[in-house]
Amino acid sequence: MTLTIVGAGYVGLVTAAVFADLGNRVFCVDIVREKVEGLKKGKVPFFEPSLTEYVVRNQAAKRLFFTTNYSEAVPKSQAVFICVGTPPKNNGEADLSYLFAAVEETAKNLSGYTLIAIKSTIPIGFEDDLEATVKKYAKTKFEFGACPEFLREGTAIEDTLHPDRIVIGATSKKAQKVLLELHAPISGERIICDVRSAQLIKYAANALLATKVSFANALAALCEKMGADVKKVLAGVGADRRIGHSFLYPGVGYGGSCLPKDVLAFIHLANHFGYDFDLLRSVDAVNNGQIEAFIGKVRTALGNGHLKRGLAGKKVAVLGLAFKPNTDDIRDAPSVKVINHLVDLGAEVTAYDPQAMANARKIFPKIKYAPNVYKAIEGQDAMLVVTEWSEFREMDLSVIKKLLKRPIIIDGRNIFDPEKVKGLGFKYYGIGR
Ligand SMILES: NC(=O)c1ccc[n+]([C@@H]2O[C@H](COP(=O)([O-])OP(=O)(O)OC[C@H]3O[C@@H](n4cnc5c(N)ncnc54)[C@H](O)[C@@H]3O)[C@@H](O)[C@H]2O)c1
Known part of the structure; x- marks a missing residue:
């Protein structure tokens, strides 16, 4: 054809x-x-x-x-x-x-x-x-x-x-x-x-995927209050074949060129047809809250108590800029919101991503970029994980410890085992654990 x-x-x-x-x-x-x-x-x-x-x-x-x-x-x-x-x-x-x-x-x-x-x-x-x-x-x-x-x-x-x-x-x-x-x-x-049904399938599928992510994130917030481990809880929940494991991962929230925009467009579309999709409004609100919660952890770990310049003089490594691994796409990526907050709070940001740095440079020409992950963390007050690239999972923790100025990991994707990193002397902040 x-x-x-x-x-x-x-x-x-x-x-x-x-x-x-x-x-x-x-x-x-x-x-x-x-x-x-x-x-x-x-x-x-x-x-x-x-x-x-x-x-x-x-x-x-x-x-x-x-x-x-x-x-x-x-x-x-x-x-x-x-x-x-x-x-x-x-x-x-x-x-x-x-x-x-x-x-x-x-x-x-x-x-x-x-x-x-x-x-x-x-x-x-x-x-x-x-x-x-x-x-x-x-x-x-x-x-x-x-x-x-x-x-x-x-x-x-x-x-x-x-x-x-x-x-x-x-x-x-x-x-x-x-x-x-x-x-x-x-x-x-x-x-x-x-x-019409075909178009609705697409919106409904993305909305349900986003709902799973926000459900996992809401559960993570609850686990932090209750002293439970969200990773274990979701392993047990997702093992039910009626539910499944995919998209049940807490973190800094969903991003990219599809889920955020399709959730908002679906809410708007439903409204146009006379239906208030308040379920999806909550999904969107939970997702936006993940960035603030993550920044809250950075402030707890490093903050000087100052409301507007709470991270002034602090050096942080942001690992991961793409909205997910294996792409260079940073459209609506959580990293963009995270970096904006960090810069507003006065932090000095050094970023690294295996593929997305050229795209990030167009938005953030003034922050620093490192040629590799170890250079990114050298001399920093904390290491922040924002995208779960496998090369971050495979990092040598003892080398990380030597290179960081302060042994602080704020893991926005729960890629490290808390017990293991704490055992090595790191201060570790995950999501929901
Ligand atoms: N990216 C994804 O993962 C994904 C997945 C499923 C569905 N979608 C949907 O598919 C659509 C496209 O997404 P994308 O990520 O490929 O977008 P994109 O921005 O990467 O690509 C769009 C392309 O269209 C070109 N273009 C714009 N106007 C044009 C015109 N009048 N004539 C010819 N070319 C024109 C642009 O130059 C650009 O190259 C969107 O509706 C998106 O929601 C995207």
């Missing part, structure tokens, strides 16, 4: 590379010229394991093409996947300006029956506006479908090839056939439904 993928970001580029690898002819369109020029030379603009190999291999095989020009791609395609960003506005609502711009350009270039499948996460209720936008420009038949994306950054290729499910939001048999044929080589349960 010949396809156009609109948007060469985390979702679009992975989708384009995987569909090309499965034998389709794929055109990937993006409006950012430098990105497209780089991709033509095999330069992937973000870190995602194996993606560069996929991009290089499929361009060489002449199955994958990059362009800024919709007219080079859309007229040849049977299906167009819209994968542009849907970031939050200030009020939490999804900003659909990129989506409408992409759909308009697609409409102007349609030729013959084309399925326009929306992969971006978009709120329910815009079907009529999208349809009207296309009708204004299109001279041929078209249909809309929703094919929400569930990939996780860091394992995006694997997730695209072996997803738990493929949601096919399309009502006509013709549109369903296009999507089913295209996904035929990919494993996973097929959920065939109408467009």
Whole structure:
């Protein structure tokens, strides 16, 4: 099949590379010229394991093409996947300006029956506006479908090839056939439904994942008050097959380009339809509280009691900037909020992340960055763990002890064993234990 993928970001580029690898002819369109020029030379603009190999291999095989020009791609395609960003506005609502711009350009270039499948996460209720936008420009038949994306950054290729499910939001048999044929080589349960249900599946799934994280965080706060160990409690809770272990981990809160924005957009969307999703408002509130609780621990460990400049003169190492391991994405990452608080309180921050330092430099040009994890902690008053990269778990505790000025670990991801580190003479602050 010949396809156009609109948007060469985390979702679009992975989708384009995987569909090309499965034998389709794929055109990937993006409006950012430098990105497209780089991709033509095999330069992937973000870190995602194996993606560069996929991009290089499929361009060489002449199955994958990059362009800024919709007219080079859309007229040849049977299906167009819209994968542009849907970031939050200030009020939490999804900003659909990129989506409408992409759909308009697609409409102007349609030729013959084309399925326009929306992969971006978009709120329910815009079907009529999208349809009207296309009708204004299109001279041929078209249909809309929703094919929400569930990939996780860091394992995006694997997730695209072996997803738990493929949601096919399309009502006509013709549109369903296009999507089913295209996904035929990919494993996973097929959920065939109408467009609205497909979009709702995506929001509901992310909202439930966020709810699990906030539940774990609320339980952690309670464990600290009760003198229980949240890690043990959640091991016992998650062992129940009806519940499961995944996403039941306390920490500095969920972040990234999806969960925070999708929770807020879902609350907004529910409100629009006359439902007050107060459960999700609490999920969001618990998540925001995790940053303050973490900073509270830093102040307890190092603070001088001063309200506004409570960490003045203190040197801290922040380990981990990406919102999770195996990505360089710092969109809505807890690290950004943590560093903002630390800097406001007067701390001198030295940060280290295996992949995300280039992105962090754009937001925090003034803090220090270390070339490796041991250099980051040398001479610091405390070591703060904000992202659970495996190289942090594997650090030699005796070396950490020698390098830190004061043996203080504030572990925002519970990667260390409290008994072991305390036994070595560290002052240790975890989450919920
Ligand atoms: N990142 C994830 O892990 C993930 C997972 C599932 C779903 N999603 C959803 O998928 C969508 C895309 O997310 P992302 O992380 O890939 O975004 P992204 O910001 O990484 O990529 C979006 C791309 O679209 C391009 N673009 C913007 N307007 C365009 C236009 N008019 N024409 C062509 N290209 C245009 C941008 O230049 C950018 O390269 C969002 O709705 C997101 O919520 C993301």
